Structures are given as C-alpha cells and as structure tokens.
Amino acid sequence: MSAFAKTENKTFSRALVVGANRGLGLAFVERLLEHGIAEQVFAGCRNPANAHALEELRQAHGDRLHILPLSVTCEDSLSEAAEELETKTKSLDLLITCVGVLHDEDGLKPERRLRDVNAANLHKSFAVNAFGPLLVARYFSRFLPRRGHCVVANLSARVGSIGDNRLGGWYAYRASKAAQNMFTRNLSIELRRSARDVVCIALHPGTCDTDLSKPFQRGVPAEKLFSPERAVRQLLDIIVDLESTDNGRFIAWDGRNVPW
Numbered sequence: 001m002s003a004f005a006k007t008e009n010k011t012f013s014r015a016l017v018v019g020a021n022r023g024l025g026l027a028f029v030e031r032l033l034e035h036g037i038a039e040q041v042f043a044g045c046r047n048p049a050n051a052h053a054l055e056e057l058r059q060a061h062g063d064r065l066h067i068l069p070l071s072v073t074c075e076d077s078l079s080e081a082a083e084e085l086e087t088k089t090k091s092l093d094l095l096i097t098c099v100g101v102l103h104d105e106d107g108l109k110p111e112r113r114l115r116d117v118n119a120a121n122l123h124k125s126f127a128v129n130a131f132g133p134l135l136v137a138r139y140f141s142r143f144l145p146r147r148g149h150c151v152v153a154n155l156s157a158r159v160g161s162i163g164d165n166r167l168g169g170w171y172a173y174r175a176s177k178a179a180q181n182m183f184t185r186n187l188s189i190e191l192r193r194s195a196r197d198v199v200c201i202a203l204h205p206g207t208c209d210t211d212l213s214k215p216f217q218r219g220v221p222a223e224k225l226f227s228p229e230r231a232v233r234q235l236l237d238i239i240v241d242l243e244s245t246d247n248g249r250f251i252a253w254d255g256r257n258v259p260w
Ligand SMILES: NC(=O)c1ccc[n+]([C@@H]2O[C@H](COP(=O)([O-])OP(=O)(O)OC[C@H]3O[C@@H](n4cnc5c(N)ncnc54)[C@H](OP(=O)(O)O)[C@@H]3O)[C@@H](O)[C@H]2O)c1
Pocket: 018, 019, 020, 021, 022, 023, 024, 025, 045, 046, 047, 070, 071, 072, 073, 097, 098, 099, 100, 101, 128, 155, 156, 157, 158, 204, 205, 206, 207, 208, 209, 210, 211, 212, 213
C-alpha cells in the first residue's frame, strides 16, 4: 500500500494551490508535501522565475511538486495552465485558491472612509479577490472527479461577512470578499452537478503574519496573529475532516461558521 493511500478523507492524491508564491499559499504547498497530505502538488503562481521558495521545495520533493505559471487576472494564462496540467494529470481532488490583495505599491490601500474610494482600486480588488477564485474554478473544475470525495477551498476573510460588519471602512476588500463568498456558495451548488461528492467552502484563516496583513498588525495580540505555518495547519485540519454536509459553508480557522 502506498504511503499516501487514502484513509477516509485524510489525504489527497493531487492538489492544486493557486497563489503559491508566498504567504498562506506557499505554506499550504509546503505542508501538503512535507506531511504527505497530498501525493502530488501543483503550485500556481504568477512568476515561477522569481518563486525561489517554491523552487527550493521542488528541488527537495522532485516530481511531487510541479509549478504552473498563471495569473488569475489573465484568463489566457489560466487556460494555458489548465492545458499544461492536463498533460500531467486528469484529476485533482484538492483545489485551494489563496490569491488576495489588500494593498500594493501602486496606491491600493484599504479605505478609511468613503472619500478614499476610487474605481481603479475597486476594480483591482475585485479582479483578484472576487473574480480570481471564480475564474480558477472556471478553468480547473473540469479536473474534479465525477465521483469520489474532493475539496474546493477558497481563502476568504471574516471582513467579507456582511452580517459581521460592525466597523465599516475597507470598502474594496470587504465587498470583493463578500462577492467571492457568493461565488463560492454558487459554485458549491453547481459543481455538485459534475462532481457529485465535491465539498466547496470559503475559509477564514484568522489574522496571519504575511505581507497582506503586515501594515495592519499593530494592535493584534500576539496570540491572535498566526504564523503562516500555524494558520495552514489549522485550515488543513479542517480540510482533511470535511464531510459532504459541509458543502457551501464559510468556515473560520477554529471550525466555526462565519455568518455570511
Ligand atoms: N493574512 C491574513 O491575515 C489574512 C486574513 C484573512 C484572509 N486572508 C486571505 O488569505 C489569502 C492568502 O493571503 P496571504 O496572507 O497569504 O497574502 P499574501 O502573502 O499577500 O499573498 C498573496 C498571494 O496572492 C497572489 N496573487 C495576487 N494577485 C495575483 C494574481 N493576479 N494571480 C495570481 N496570484 C496572485 C500573490 O502572488 P505574487 O507573490 O505573485 O504577488 C501571493 O501569492 C487571501 O485570499 C487573503 O485575502 C489573509
């Protein structure tokens, strides 16, 4: 029996992690490989030539890791990555999308008030945070098996919860995550028509010590700021135990539901 033989839902045969260059995506790839949670991992990232940490993992794990160039804001690249994937495998039983943007060097930053809102930043946030995971599903859902347990997990954020919004602000990030959540919920319904046993969920990882949250970590108590390794361990503990009835949930790092 292979070291990766499935015991209930505990391991996966082939996983695709999108947004794998750094942060939580990179930590997912690392843990999936190093803990034998996936037999083979495909890592989607924008610029493989600069993906040094991924390249190190590839050297350590050989054929178990394959790096796919793609950008979620370029449909052609998604289509080409899916074609490349097809030359390697016909099926994926784990698809995790970790892309996200909250701030960047070109002036995107979370709005404190209405007058900080501008169309360019709304477009950028929606393109990555909302449309990104949907387009990933559009191009890669055909790899999900018609029968048999498989998981689609989209990294969301509690601030995308409409019911939980008491502070306001962060218009673009909040609304793009709320839209992402609607897309994920829609997917959880439609994907079942072609992949009968899929479990499709949105995940809130908690506040994690990555580039995305760096400028906003002041005031976060140390015990509530998770290292990427800890965050991913907590999320994978949830992912490996998912059951059919979890389809369509929005789940936080502690296993509790987040209100939509
Ligand atoms: N960190 C937190 O505290 C926190 C809290 C709640 C939710 N989340 C969510 O968790 C997910 C992962 O966040 P993180 O903390 O790991 O962020 P991060 O360290 O800033 O990483 C963001 C990732 O998204 C990728 N990305 C951005 N635009 C892309 C595009 N057009 N195509 C492909 N990849 C793209 C980046 O690729 P490059 O390296 O090429 O730029 C990078 O791999 C996000 O969805 C985020 O919203 C994070």
